[in-house]
């Protein structure tokens with residue numbers, strides 16, 4: 001019987017961006033309506049959609065071989081996990097998730113010390129309790145089932161919530177007092193699974209492809225032909241991620257250049273290159289970069 005790798009993907013905020021990333025990496029995950037055991041184009045994967053908060057525990061207990069979930073939730077199980085890679089993607093941006101202490105704009109609370117004896121609501125009770133302990137503050141922490149922003153100031157004095165773009169905080173006229181934790185998703189393995197030669201190799205190859213997909217985001221390839229006399233000036237202009245590849249052309253006095261640039265500089269750079277005499281400039285999309 002062929003071997004299978006049990007992999008958990010996060011159901012919730014990270015679900016769509018995670019499935020998009022896997023697809024870019026070459027692993028197509030086929031979701032069915034409300035189904036939590038998606039199929040994929042890789043018959044060696046056994047996929048489970050599990051809440052991000054629980055993936056760490058099921059890996060630590062050895063029920064799941066590996067998974068992608070937020071550092072914020074998995075770090076509590078660190079000693080039983082192998083952290084294979086930080087994956088810098090988020091729900092809507094490339095910014096990490098932040099767990100922040102938040103109060104209404106006009107609240108008298110200015111620092112963690114002002115929380116002494118106060119009431120705090122959060123989905124991250126343990127994260128909040130650790131933070132208060134670290135700061136030597138005693139406060140009442142209660143679990144929130146969500147829609148946490150609505151609770152200040154009438155139900156509690158402060159909240160600890162997740163923010164990415166900050167739009168929920170602005171929409172509810174709230175103010176950040178402090179950041180407790182920043183978090184990106186990580187690719188974790190259970191220690192048990194990582195000691196299995198086949199599973200380790202499978203995970204390492206998968207991580208390589210997922211990292212390569214992330215590395216390619218926001219970047220494009222650029223190719224052009226150039227009169228050799230402009231070469232030095234063009235090389236100085238190119239914000240190359242690596243040294244550009246330069247090849248001699250059959251026609252005397254001309255070279256071909258190939259390089260990788262950030263896509264956002266292309267619209268400034270390409271007209272500059274044209275002015276320096278470049279011809280046959282081609283910008284092309286990239287889906288993987290393996291450094």
Ligand SMILES: Nc1ncnc2c1ncn2[C@@H]1O[C@H](COP(=O)(O)OP(=O)(O)OP(=O)(O)O)[C@@H](O)[C@H]1O
Pocket residue numbers: 011012013014052053069070071072073090091092096097123146162163164165183
């Ligand atoms: N707005 C967001 N942007 C980026 N990452 C987020 C965002 N909200 C949550 N995350 C990340 O997704 C994971 C799960 O977050 P969370 O515990 O808030 O559950 P959720 O999937 O958002 O579901 P719920 O609706 O219960 O809040 C965490 O690792 C968190 O860092």
Ligand SMILES: O=P(O)(O)OC[C@H]1O[C@H](OP(=O)(O)OP(=O)(O)O)[C@H](O)[C@@H]1O
Pocket residue numbers: 013092145146147148161162163164165166167168169
């Ligand atoms: O800074 P932003 O980009 O606005 O993101 C932050 C929002 O995302 C999360 O909400 P979620 O969608 O998980 O709903 P929830 O309130 O039920 O947790 C979090 O609780 C904030 O409400």
Ligand SMILES: [Mg+2]
Pocket residue numbers: 013162
């Ligand atoms: Mg949430």
